[in-house]
Amino acid sequence: MAKFSIFISVFTAGALAASLPALAATGDAPGAAKITPAQARQIALTAQSGQIMDSALETGGGVRYSFDILSAANGTTREVEVDANTGAILENSITTDLPAAPANKRAPRSM
Numbered sequence: 001m002a003k004f005s006i007f008i009s010v011f012t013a014g015a016l017a018a019s020l021p022a023l024a025a026t027g028d029a030p031g032a033a034k035i036t037p038a039q040a041r042q043i044a045l046t047a048q049s050g051q052i053m054d055s056a057l058e059t060g061g062g063v064r065y066s067f068d069i070l071s072a073a074n075g076t077t078r079e080v081e082v083d084a085n086t087g088a089i090l091e092n093s094i095t096t097d098l099p100a101a102p103a104n105k106r107a108p109r110s111m
Contacts, residue, residue: 033063033084040065040087044080047089053077057084064090 035043041052044067054068063084070077081091 033057033065035065035082035084035087037065040082040084041067043082043087043089044069047092048078048080049073050078068095 037055037057041055044065045052048069048071050069050071050073052067053070056066058064058066058081065082065084067080067082068077069080077095079091079093079095080089082088083090
């Protein structure tokens with residue numbers, strides 16, 4: 001099964017947040033997300049406080065939102081995955097994909 005991802009930068013999250021539920025409702029998106037991007041962001045930030053540096057809606061093995069969150073407490077980057085149907089936390093782990101940096105010296109990645 002092919003993996004399909006929609007990357008959402010911090011700057012375009014608002015525009016895509018409005019369009020993703022509409023795509024899922026019409027069946028045009030691969031998999032149906034019952035949780036909105038805004039709800040998923042809130043769930044992820046409740047599980048791990050910090051600044052969202054990158055996010056994506058991923059399919060393949062289930063529909064889920066993935067967030068890279070920079071922790072203000074210790075400067076580590078954590079990957080938090082939220083099930084797009086139930087809102088359950090699927091993963092909350094330190095990631096090595098992004099280098100850790102102090103929050104005041106690191107800008108969100110843009111696409």
